[in-house]
Amino acid sequence: MNPDLAVETRGLTRLHGRKRALDGLDMALPRGGIHAVVGANGAGKSTLFRLLLGFQKADAGDCFVLGRRADALTPADRGRIGFVNEEHSLPGWTRVDTLLAVQREHYRDRWSARAFDSVIGSFALSGRQRVSQLSRGERAGLNLALALGQSPELLILDEPTLGLDVVARRRLLDALIGAVDDEARTILYCSHQIDEVERLADTLLILERGRLASFSAPDEFCDRIGHWVADVPFKGPAKGEVPGLLQHRRIDGVHHYIVIDQGDAFAEFLRAHGARKPQVMPVPLERAVDAFLSRNHAGAAPGASS
Amino acid sequence: MIELYKAEGRRFGRWAFGLAVLHLAVLFFLDRASPGIRDSADAAKLAGFGYGLGGAIFGFYQSASYARLNHWIALLHRPLAPWRIMAAIAGAGATLLLAAVLIPLLGFTAEISLQAGRVVDARHWLLALAGGVMGLVGFGIGSYLALAPRRYGWTALVAAGLLIATSPGTGGAALLLPLLMIAALTLLLIGAFRPDRSLPPSNPALLALTAAVAAFSLYFLLLTGVAITCQLGLAAIGRNPMIDTPPPGGLVEAWRAGSNELLDAALAANAAPDVIRAELRGVDAFQLPVALDELPARGALTNVGSIAFIDPRRGIEWTYSHDGNAFMGLRLKDRRSAGELRPDGGFESPPLLLGDGSMIAGGSLYRLDPRSGTLERRLRLPPGEAIVARPVPVEPAVAVLSDRALYFVDPNGLESGRSSGGRIAVRLPGPIGDLGRLDLARLPDRAIVSFFFRGDIIEGPSRAWQSVVSVAPDGTVTRLAERPLGPDHPDALRFCAYWLSPAIRAIAGAAEGIGSGSARTLRRAPVEVPRGIWIAAGLLSLGAAAATALLAVRRRLGPREIAAWTLAALAFGIPMLGAFWVVRRVHA
Numbered sequence: 031m032n033p034d035l036a037v038e039t040r041g042l043t044r045l046h047g048r049k050r051a052l053d054g055l056d057m058a059l060p061r062g063g064i065h066a067v068v069g070a071n072g073a074g075k076s077t078l079f080r081l082l083l084g085f086q087k088a089d090a091g092d093c094f095v096l097g098r099r100a101d102a103l104t105p106a107d108r109g110r111i112g113f114v115n116e117e118h119s120l121p122g123w124t125r126v127d128t129l130l131a132v133q134r135e136h137y138r139d140r141w142s143a144r145a146f147d148s149v150i151g152s153f154a155l156s157g158r159q160r161v162s163q164l165s166r167g168e169r170a171g172l173n174l175a176l177a178l179g180q181s182p183e184l185l186i187l188d189e190p191t192l193g194l195d196v197v198a199r200r201r202l203l204d205a206l207i208g209a210v211d212d213e214a215r216t217i218l219y220c221s222h223q224i225d226e227v228e229r230l231a232d233t234l235l236i237l238e239r240g241r242l243a244s245f246s247a248p249d250e251f252c253d254r255i256g257h258w259v260a261d262v263p264f265k266g267p268a269k270g271e272v273p274g275l276l277q278h279r280r281i282d283g284v285h286h287y288i289v290i291d292q293g294d295a296f297a298e299f300l301r302a303h304g305a306r307k308p309q310v311m312p313v314p315l316e317r318a319v320d321a322f323l324s325r326n327h328a329g330a331a332p333g334a335s336s
Numbered sequence: 337m338i339e340l341y342k343a344e345g346r347r348f349g350r351w352a353f354g355l356a357v358l359h360l361a362v363l364f365f366l367d368r369a370s371p372g373i374r375d376s377a378d379a380a381k382l383a384g385f386g387y388g389l390g391g392a393i394f395g396f397y398q399s400a401s402y403a404r405l406n407h408w409i410a411l412l413h414r415p416l417a418p419w420r421i422m423a424a425i426a427g428a429g430a431t432l433l434l435a436a437v438l439i440p441l442l443g444f445t446a447e448i449s450l451q452a453g454r455v456v457d458a459r460h461w462l463l464a465l466a467g468g469v470m471g472l473v474g475f476g477i478g479s480y481l482a483l484a485p486r487r488y489g490w491t492a493l494v495a496a497g498l499l500i501a502t503s504p505g506t507g508g509a510a511l512l513l514p515l516l517m518i519a520a521l522t523l524l525l526i527g528a529f530r531p532d533r534s535l536p537p538s539n540p541a542l543l544a545l546t547a548a549v550a551a552f553s554l555y556f557l558l559l560t561g562v563a564i565t566c567q568l569g570l571a572a573i574g575r576n577p578m579i580d581t582p583p584p585g586g587l588v589e590a591w592r593a594g595s596n597e598l599l600d601a602a603l604a605a606n607a608a609p610d611v612i613r614a615e616l617r618g619v620d621a622f623q624l625p626v627a628l629d630e631l632p633a634r635g636a637l638t639n640v641g642s643i644a645f646i647d648p649r650r651g652i653e654w655t656y657s658h659d660g661n662a663f664m665g666l667r668l669k670d671r672r673s674a675g676e677l678r679p680d681g682g683f684e685s686p687p688l689l690l691g692d693g694s695m696i697a698g699g700s701l702y703r704l705d706p707r708s709g710t711l712e713r714r715l716r717l718p719p720g721e722a723i724v725a726r727p728v729p730v731e732p733a734v735a736v737l738s739d740r741a742l743y744f745v746d747p748n749g750l751e752s753g754r755s756s757g758g759r760i761a762v763r764l765p766g767p768i769g770d771l772g773r774l775d776l777a778r779l780p781d782r783a784i785v786s787f788f789f790r791g792d793i794i795e796g797p798s799r800a801w802q803s804v805v806s807v808a809p810d811g812t813v814t815r816l817a818e819r820p821l822g823p824d825h826p827d828a829l830r831f832c833a834y835w836l837s838p839a840i841r842a843i844a845g846a847a848e849g850i851g852s853g854s855a856r857t858l859r860r861a862p863v864e865v866p867r868g869i870w871i872a873a874g875l876l877s878l879g880a881a882a883a884t885a886l887l888a889v890r891r892r893l894g895p896r897e898i899a900a901w902t903l904a905a906l907a908f909g910i911p912m913l914g915a916f917w918v919v920r921r922v923h924a
Binding site for chain 1: 404
């Protein structure tokens, strides 16, 4: 256990029946910054968060949060960790002001009215409104405001913008960016919206089938991915022969290869297979993540051919 | 915590208020529509069941609204210990439930107490309290069902249902068991109120309580299962005495026999004089009532029978008050108080009305004198004895059964109140609790009485036997015959309560009848358990302990926990193995 880490997992494994939701996950997140977790559905993101919060027990391995075993978090530890889930599971029968009163009482030692107000100010809520009367966007805003108001050292956000329209999503992200000014705070952010990740994240964690497939800054991850375009008059190299291949498409007779961890030598590889004028292009993060995650998915990329 | 409590209170506050108003209205409506319903034991039991069911539904609904994982995280992930969160949430629910149940009941009782001639004793206030307590028991069960793992959450329902249904408590003691159950359910809920609800409690004491409740429930389910399986198996091979022809000389045959056949069979088995058997063929023997299941007890929350009667000559309705130990009068014409009515020396115990103004109370029989309007003692048994059944005329006497003897009383003496000289006592040859049947034949010069003793159930473990005596007019009692009645069911069925878990059987036996007002009629002979049953019980306990240890090792429990579970299985046998199976199913 390293107390300087916000989150640390060692060989973390969780079974759902016979399926391994997490499969020997090793991860070490330093304190501070926004760490984005992405992965396909079923990659184990939500399971990871439940294990971090101690609401599920690992079948194997260890899991530490803010220097404490996740399955032994004390109430004081929980006070240092904020959590927002994708359903924004606030009690629908409660009025906004009641919810606020409860939260203020529970986090009275850490409560930041400024942080709360900075977020809630973007949403025109009345204290007498019941949570069930709020729109999904308003509920998400309230949930985030409550979580930030408790001044958590670690804030876990599990797809907080899921199901929100464009306007609500922008307001929520603006609120989040505005509120995240504390360098000591660590945010673990899970989203399928890569543009959000690109905008927010300091580091990018890609989970795949319960394992950590990549851990780097988003720019570094993009730098690893190359999009090569080449005119290959013949069939071209077999899929299995292409080093680091993530995705291959043939559009109008031109071959598009998205590969990982290939330098200029990949141009030589293409030329060796008859390619003319191979060119490499930068890959936006969304495309890079998509290619990375879909490499093992049969038929995942429309128009892909081998 | 207090804000969480208040927030949850606001959630259901309006509903609770509405329910309380409705509840009060229903109580007053029922009282006006059927004034005697307040003193009806059936109505009280039905109401108690209703409060329990209502509490269970409410508890289940409230807890289930938090049971989904994301809602559970939202509730528990806060800087507050889980037990304090539970105290706030369940405490708010329990407070509102009590308000909706108890306040109307207390208000209703208070209003009745202000009415002239209406009897309100301490027990009525306790009965109102019992309504709230039943609601809380149901609330705890419902909450536990919603939150505990499905593998064993149901065991609390089974255990609580069994205990409530068989609770023998009387008066304040009747509240003791539900209050203990509330305490136990609270502890169970604390154990279930943890972040990972799929796991059993981590606290050893709470885990032990969870296991004990599971073992207790499984014990009774296993008992039922063994009984049904045995009965079906016997029926399948054509040897079920309850369905097929029972074996001769056995319990079932005797139980089904007519009075004459029963007497004759006993006499024949003991080579009794033929003259008596011949005389018996010429008369019609008949059955007398045995002890009532329940007798009135001081402070009992519910009544065994009616507690009011009307003196038609004076137009007064007399209602018995436990606190005053007397009947309180209400003049029917002007609904004003008509004073008190009690016999000289007062009642030994609350009376059981027999109709026509007569009643039994303890060892005395009273009758209302229509001319004087006073209660006259017509019969008094020796001190320490109590009449346990309705007296029956058996020409030329009246048969009165006490917990120690069968009396034949001169009816003239009963009328005059000087019956002590004109009665014959036949001591019971066995304990009153085992007396299952009483038969009588009147011969010209004597009476023949058959006492049939058995346990409370035919396929149970108690010894069954019959004793026949002759009673001469001068009071001489001669033993004519005595025969054992063979058990018709296999020992495996009769003693399954013992071999399944002798320890749980012993605990249940020790608790039987505690605080009961019917302790007199519960006196039974000790059960003689065959040595083979003890050996089987020991072997099964050893097997259960070995299987538990093996499973515990496979589930990678710590050495202390393995030892604790193994010892528990050794002590409580198969039910504890079952409890381990359902409670500790998840690998450590």
